[in-house]
Amino acid sequence: xxxxxxxxxxxxxxxxxxxxxxxxxxxxxxxxxxxxxxxxxxxxxxxxxxxxxxxxxxxxxxxxxxxxxxxxxxxxxxxxxxxxxxxxxxxxxxxxxxxxxxxxxxxxxxxxxxxxxxxxxxxxxxxxxxxxxxxxxxxxxxxxxxxxxxxxxxxxxxxxxxxxxxxxxxxxxxxxxxxxxxxxxxxxxxxxxxxxxxxxxxxxxxxxxxxxxxxxxxxxxxxxxxxxxxxxxxxxxxxxxxxxxxxxxxxxxxxxxxxxxxxxxxxxxxxxxxxxxxxxxxxxxx
Amino acid sequence: xxxxxxxxxxxxxxxxxxxxxxxxxxxxxxxxxxxxxxxxxxxxxxxxxxxxxxxxxxxxxxxxxxxxxxxxxxxxxxxxxxxxxxxxxxxxxxxxxxxxxxxxxxxxxxxxxxxxxxxxxxxxxxxxxxxxxxxxxxxxxxxxxxxxxxxxxxxxxxxxxxxxxxxxxxxxxxxxxxxxxxxxxxxxxxxxxxxxxxxxxxxxxx
Numbered sequence: 218x219x220x221x222x223x224x225x226x227x228x229x230x231x232x233x234x235x236x237x238x239x240x241x242x243x244x245x246x247x248x249x250x251x252x253x254x255x256x257x258x259x260x261x262x263x264x265x266x267x268x269x270x271x272x273x274x275x276x277x278x279x280x281x282x283x284x285x286x287x288x289x290x291x292x293x294x295x296x297x298x299x300x301x302x303x304x305x306x307x308x309x310x311x312x313x314x315x316x317x318x319x320x321x322x323x324x325x326x327x328x329x330x331x332x333x334x335x336x337x338x339x340x341x342x343x344x345x346x347x348x349x350x351x352x353x354x355x356x357x358x359x360x361x362x363x364x365x366x367x368x369x370x371x372x373x374x375x376x377x378x379x380x381x382x383x384x385x386x387x388x389x390x391x392x393x394x395x396x397x398x399x400x401x402x403x404x405x406x407x408x409x410x411x412x413x414x415x416x417x418x419x420x421x422x423x424x425x426x427x428x429x430x431x432x433x434x435x436x437x438x439x440x441x442x443x444x445x446x447x448x449x450x451x452x453x454x455x456x457x458x459x460x461x462x463x464x465x466x467x468x469x470x471x472x473x474x475x476x477x478x479x480x481x482x483x484x485x486x487x488x489x490x491x492x493x494x495x496x497x498x499x500x501x502x503x
Numbered sequence: 504x505x506x507x508x509x510x511x512x513x514x515x516x517x518x519x520x521x522x523x524x525x526x527x528x529x530x531x532x533x534x535x536x537x538x539x540x541x542x543x544x545x546x547x548x549x550x551x552x553x554x555x556x557x558x559x560x561x562x563x564x565x566x567x568x569x570x571x572x573x574x575x576x577x578x579x580x581x582x583x584x585x586x587x588x589x590x591x592x593x594x595x596x597x598x599x600x601x602x603x604x605x606x607x608x609x610x611x612x613x614x615x616x617x618x619x620x621x622x623x624x625x626x627x628x629x630x631x632x633x634x635x636x637x638x639x640x641x642x643x644x645x646x647x648x649x650x651x652x653x654x655x656x657x658x659x660x661x662x663x664x665x666x667x668x669x670x671x672x673x674x675x676x677x678x679x680x681x682x683x684x685x686x687x688x689x690x691x692x693x694x695x696x697x698x699x700x701x702x703x704x705x706x707x708x709x
Contacts, residue, residue: 220577223576223583224585227583228586228589231568231590232593239597239600239601246605246608247608272616275615342677
């Protein structure tokens with residue numbers, strides 16, 4: 218018998234045995250899986266960032282199909298993905314807003330008081346455990362755990378305070394989880410620019426003054442202008458984003474703040490962006 | 504065949520000729536899936552399983568199918584050996600499929616954690632390497648038990664290597680790594696130092 222023929226027969230026979238084995242195994246080990254899970258998974262961004270609170274896109278898809286998660290749970294995908302997921306599952310989708318992080322602190326290096334020389338590990342987690350690197354026990358430590366946590370190069374340290382680049386930010390929430398002091402919070406961005414109370418200090422005003430030049434002193438000036446939106450609890454102003462509409466009187470309320478703790482976060486306004494662009498071109502020309 | 508020689512085979516492949524640290528096989532999953540210990544251990548177990556089964560099955564195919572068939576029908580026991588590589592790959596791929604189905608059924612969380620790395624065991628060169636090393640070495644050619652121990656030991660060695668690496672990398676998350684070395688750089692350096700450390704076992708058994 219020729220070598221070629223024997224080889225073909227042997228190979229065929231062995232392949233057949235393994236095919237049979239796999240066929241039997243497939244029947245024995247069959248797992249029933251909802252086909253919609255795969256369809257939902259396909260419309261997700263596949264970033265696997267965990268911003269939705271699940272282990273990854275596949276896990277989130279399963280949760281959505283099993284109605285353990287809402288259609289708009291994906292922070293990276295935003296309204297488009299929410300609509301696509303709802304279409305796959307034949308569900309109604311309510312209007313959704315992208316969740317983006319904001320920083321409840323605006324103390325740059327010069328604004329922090331009672332700063333102590335710190336020679337330890339340059340990490341917020343470590344510095345927070347030590348606890349005496351600066352006067353304010355609520356505010357940003359400035360060692361950049363959030364910067365290192367970001368997979369999208371969307372957060373940078375500027376003068377001792379992280380600054381978020383909302384053009385690059387996908388809202389995955391990695392920085393929110395990284396911050397040991399829970400200063401960073403994901404809020405629904407109902408507009409391009411959102412008002413945020415940029416302070417986390419719950420001490421009475423006098424104590425805040427001792428540790429920070431720009432901290433919220435709990436004076437309730439904002440609450441007096443717009444009581445349905447601003448609320449002062451534990452000497453700290455909070456914004457109720459459920460009632461957030463973005464009308465003009467917001468600005469008036471924010472303007473009342475004596476320490477300018479209520480600031481806008483978000484993508485730069487068009488005219489500002491244009492100005493930045495001009496600066497860029499000017500630099501390249503030089 | 505005595506029990507001592509089996510232990511020698513096992514320790515030899517786990518410590519002295521460790522697939523990852525001494526023979527530099529299976530580096531892709533070693534670097535890719537070594538970010539946390541539980542996942543790395545799962546990967547190590549899957550590789551151990553596939554490697555043991557593949558080692559045994561390929562030995563059986565080579566010595567009980569290819570060799571007799573070759574000598575009976577073609578007059579030369581080695582005339583069908585050119586089929587080895589095709590058959591080895593097929594056996595490994597089938598075993599990986601089997602493991603995948605098994606994990607999907609009984610350990611779905613491990614299955615999702617592996618993601619693409621599970622099918623990639625198919626192309627894990629450590630497994631094909633184990634099959635080929637068994638096939639090339641006269642000691643293993645003559646004994647199925649030794650081959651099985653060698654393949655199992657190879658898997659255990661790989662599992663140990665990847666778990667050690669994952670443990671180190673978990674701790675490394677808290678260290679202040681120079682910016683230029685973050686990520687792949689420091690991982691490769693760590694692997695390199697680990698491999699150097701394992702060279703210390705090379706004197707054993709002489």
